[in-house]
Amino acid sequence: MTQTDSPQADAPKATEAVEPVAAPAQGTHADGGEESDKKVDWFAELRGLALMLLAVLAFHSLVAKPFYIPSTSMMPTLWVGDRLVVSKYPYGWSWASASFHMLPRGDWRVWPATPEYGDIVIPVHPQRDEDYIKRVVALPGDTIEVRDGRIILNGELVTREIVPPVRIPFEPELLCDNGPCLSAFEPYKVREANGAQFYEPPTYRETLPNGATYLVIDHEDQPLDNFGPLTIPEGHVFAMGDNRDESADSRAPAEARGLGGAIPLENIGGRAEFITFSLDGSTTWNPVSWFSSMRGARAWSTLRPPIAERTAPSQ
Numbered sequence: 522m523t524q525t526d527s528p529q530a531d532a533p534k535a536t537e538a539v540e541p542v543a544a545p546a547q548g549t550h551a552d553g554g555e556e557s558d559k560k561v562d563w564f565a566e567l568r569g570l571a572l573m574l575l576a577v578l579a580f581h582s583l584v585a586k587p588f589y590i591p592s593t594s595m596m597p598t599l600w601v602g603d604r605l606v607v608s609k610y611p612y613g614w615s616w617a618s619a620s621f622h623m624l625p626r627g628d629w630r631v632w633p634a635t636p637e638y639g640d641i642v643i644p645v646h647p648q649r650d651e652d653y654i655k656r657v658v659a660l661p662g663d664t665i666e667v668r669d670g671r672i673i674l675n676g677e678l679v680t681r682e683i684v685p686p687v688r689i690p691f692e693p694e695l696l697c698d699n700g701p702c703l704s705a706f707e708p709y710k711v712r713e714a715n716g717a718q719f720y721e722p723p724t725y726r727e728t729l730p731n732g733a734t735y736l737v738i739d740h741e742d743q744p745l746d747n748f749g750p751l752t753i754p755e756g757h758v759f760a761m762g763d764n765r766d767e768s769a770d771s772r773a774p775a776e777a778r779g780l781g782g783a784i785p786l787e788n789i790g791g792r793a794e795f796i797t798f799s800l801d802g803s804t805t806w807n808p809v810s811w812f813s814s815m816r817g818a819r820a821w822s823t824l825r826p827p828i829a830e831r832t833a834p835s836q
Contacts, residue, residue, distance in 0.1 A: 581620040583609055587797065588643070588654070593702060594768035595654055597687040597724065597736050598641070598824070599793075601695045601703070602800040602816070605824065607643055607791040612636060617643075617790035622650040630787050635660065636758055639733025639826035641793040644760060644784045647775045654793060655760035655770050655780070658729065659753050666750035667772060670739045670765055672727070673750075680728040687736060691718035694802030705767055709740070733826040739765045748772045757783035793824040 580586075590603040599605070609618050613632040616624040622645065636642055636657045644653050659665040664675055672679040691710060695703055706720035713719070728734040743766050753759055760780065762768025773779020799816040 578620055581609075582618050583614065585609060585794075586620060586791070588652070588793070590654070592767075593705070594762035594764050594770070595641070595656070596738055596764040596767075597689065598656075598763045599654065599796075600689070600799060600816070600819070602802055603796050603819065604798050604800075605796045606794050608794050609791045611640075611792045612642075612786060612789055615787040615789075617645045617788050628785065628787050633786065635786065636789070636792070637733070638729035638731045639735060641824050642758075642760060643790045643793065644780055645788045645790060646778075647781050647788065652790065653770075653780065655762055655768070656735065657758045657760050659759035659783075661753050661755045661757060663759070664750050664752045665748075665759050667746065667748040670742075670746040672761075674730065679730075681725045681737075684724050684726045684736065686721035686724045687738070689720040689722070690801070691720065692801045692803070706740070728829055732828040732830060734829040735763060735826045737763045737765055738767075741766050745770075745772045751782065753783045756786050758786065758789075759783050795824055796820060796822045 585606050585608050588605050588607050590599045590601055590605070593601055610632075612634045613630045615630045616622075616627050638657060638660065640657045641654060642657055644655060645651065646653060658672055658679075659674060666673040671681060686709070689703070689706065692703065703720065706722050709720050709722045711719050711721055722738045722740045725737050725739060726734060727737050745765070745768075751759070759771045759782075761770045761772065769777065769779040771780045771782055771784060773781075775781035796819050799819040800814045801816055802814070804810050804814040
């Protein structure tokens with residue numbers, strides 16, 4: 522761009538007088554506003570944290586809560602290391618619904634309902650604030666008896682048929698955990714040509730009167746193979762573990778860590794719904810192991826038993 526021959530072209534440029542700007546006084550901004558030097562409102566922060574914790578506690582007590590499986594009592598349905606979701610509302614709410622068992626025991630229930638045959642429930646031990654997980658096999662008014670490991674319900678043998686053994690991976694980290702453990706299956710360990718090891722314990726398929734069907738393991742003779750007969754009182758159910766020889770359930774007295782007979786419905790804190798993920802026990806501080814220890818095939822497996830057509834009881 523060329524300079525034009527205008528009268529202003531040769532005129533000297535005017536300069537603006539610039540007044541020095543004083544530095545803002547301490548405690549004020551350059552625009553004249555006061556500096557925001559507010560302290561953290563710790564009361565508000567703690568209140569927000571408390572409200573968030575109360576919301577989580579309410580959700581876990583009223584809607585759903587995650588659970589971890591530490592024992593083999595529900596194999597082959599549930600494995601040690603399974604993480605699952607338990608819904609809190611199917612049978613109403615009681616003192617057993619509250620997380621951490623914060624409420625005193627009582628016989629009250631809100632919006633009560635009765636479990637169905639085959640439901641996997643979370644009963645609380647009758648003497649200790651300890652959650653169990655078992656399967657409902659008898660309802661109020663039923664008469665249950667166990668003979669030689671077979672369930673007799675209202676005078677009829679529950680249908681049970683032999684099926685191919687389940688394959689449970691050999692996982693050394695889970696051999697024992699202060700209770701029933703995988704080492705009980707040691708006589709049934711098999712090794713494949715590629716070196717992989719599995720347990721293949723005797724497996725059966727049981728079918729209850731409503732058609733709920735599921736697998737059980739029964740591999741030895743033991744005292745709990747014979748029980749009853751017992752008539753289930755109103756407002757109670759009878760529950761057993763799927764791993765019949767490694768389960769302290771309604772067949773076992775409370776003093777022997779069992780559930781001491783029929784379970785009051787107010788002692789049931791929820792129903793197991795599905796597995797979220799499962800770990801084989803090899804997890805360490807190394808992030809790589811967080812993935813390698815995953816049992817991917819078990820994730821999102823439903824825990825509601827399928828319903829089969831009722832057939833004549835097997836002898």
